[in-house]
Amino acid sequence: MILRISDLEVHYGHRRRRRAVLSGVSLSVSPGEIVGIVGETGSGKSTLARAVLGLVRASAGRIVVDGEDVTGYRARQWRSLRRRGVLQYVFQDPLRSLDPDLTVRDSLVEPLLVSGVPRAEAAERARKYLSRVRLEEELLDRLPGRLSGGQRQRVAVARALVTEPRLVILDEPVSALDSANRVQILEIVKELRASGVAFVFISHDLGSVAGIADRIAVLYQGELVETGPARAVITSPEHPYTRLLVSSAPTLRTASAGRAERDALRALLDS
Ligand SMILES: Nc1ncnc2c1ncn2[C@@H]1O[C@H](COP(=O)(O)OP(=O)(O)O)[C@@H](O)[C@H]1O
Ligand SMILES: [Mg+2]
Structure with missing residues (x-):
């Protein structure tokens, strides 16, 4: 495994304002694998990316990168890990x-x-x-x-x-791009997978992850509610939230029901 996350918890704020943004998140990524992470805005996707990159601290759980337990790493150790170039990232806004x-x-x-x-x-x-x-x-x-x-x-x-690097974290890398550029970036990522690089590909849009990910993990309100091979998650989603995502993605919609079911799923999730 190039990345192994177990029972990760991240909190923001402190004292009485403290709240869990991620809880019980477990996920592994193999060399040469593309794992898609999907979920709506605010579900904790970027926080997960930031935790793996050492930019926010885990309050519980473990993160192991290329066999190295980085969970308790301090700034100096992170700098050394980054210098070795094992782990890299791309954010939505390239200026960042x-x-x-x-x-x-x-x-x-x-x-x-x-x-x-x-x-x-x-x-x-x-x-x-x-x-x-x-x-x-x-x-x-x-x-x-x-x-x-x-x-x-x-x-x-x-x-x-x-x-x-052996692992690249892509946080909404194509969300700000037009469709021609989007397709090109996705092609480049696929080419690199063939040379053994692993990717965590984050998107709020299941449609843009569907064509590229080997596995998909669905994040809902800070918890992974479903993880599986991409095809299985898309064709037979188990969790109501995943079903909602599938039925809301324009390019996937044919595979699922229409608006009535989406409304019903939304009502179920909100209840
Ligand atoms: N630095 C921060 N301090 C406090 N709360 C934050 C911070 N960053 C994000 N949040 C909150 O954590 C939740 C998850 O945010 P984020 O990980 O950015 O979600 P996503 O990338 O899925 O949109 C949101 O409710 C957001 O408002
Ligand atoms: Mg984000």
């Missing part, structure tokens, strides 16, 4: 994954230099991953502010990949 003051070249080269790769080799790898995400070399000297949204997100993907 990219430094606006670094050219594309420097964004790609910097994580390699930090991990001790010689400059010439780093430059070579930067070019390699730029072409992997189907961008032209002439973009190497641009700042992120001078790229289109789709180009920027592809640079963010290249930057995540350049250290040749």
Whole structure:
């Protein structure tokens, strides 16, 4: 397993304002696997991503990345793990994954230099991953502010990949993109899976995860209510919330019932 999360709990706030945002979350990811995490806004998806990346603290449970128990890691240990490049991420807004003051070249080269790769080799790898995400070399000297949204997100993907990580966390990577860019990013992710990289692919839209994930985990109000092979989750969802997601996804709707059932499911969940 490249990632093993067990009984994860995360709280926000403190004292009387303290509330659980994630509880009892268990999930494993194998090398070369794409695990989709779906759930509505506020269900805790980004919190889960942030916990795995060491950006929020787990109040209970365990997170093991590539055999290393990172649960109690302090800032210094996280920096060391990041420097080794085992784990990378892409956020919805590429401006949050990219430094606006670094050219594309420097964004790609910097994580390699930090991990001790010689400059010439780093430059070579930067070019390699730029072409992997189907961008032209002439973009190497641009700042992120001078790229289109789709180009920027592809640079963010290249930057995540350049250290040749074993696991990449993608938090709504295509939600802000038009459909052409969306399709391209999904294709790039599929190609990389073939080379053994594992992905956690987060989306509020079951439709965009359905075509790419090997397994799907459904997050509802901070708990994983259903996890299974993508096909099984989509064709025979067990939890009412998953059924609601399937019947609400435009591209999947044919596989399920219409509006009357959606209303009934919503009423059941709200009760
Ligand atoms: N830094 C924070 N402090 C307090 N509450 C937060 C913080 N970040 C997120 N939340 C709350 O935690 C819940 C889950 O948020 P989030 O993980 O961002 O969900 P999602 O990514 O699924 O939309 C939401 O109710 C949100 O308001
Ligand atoms: Mg989010």
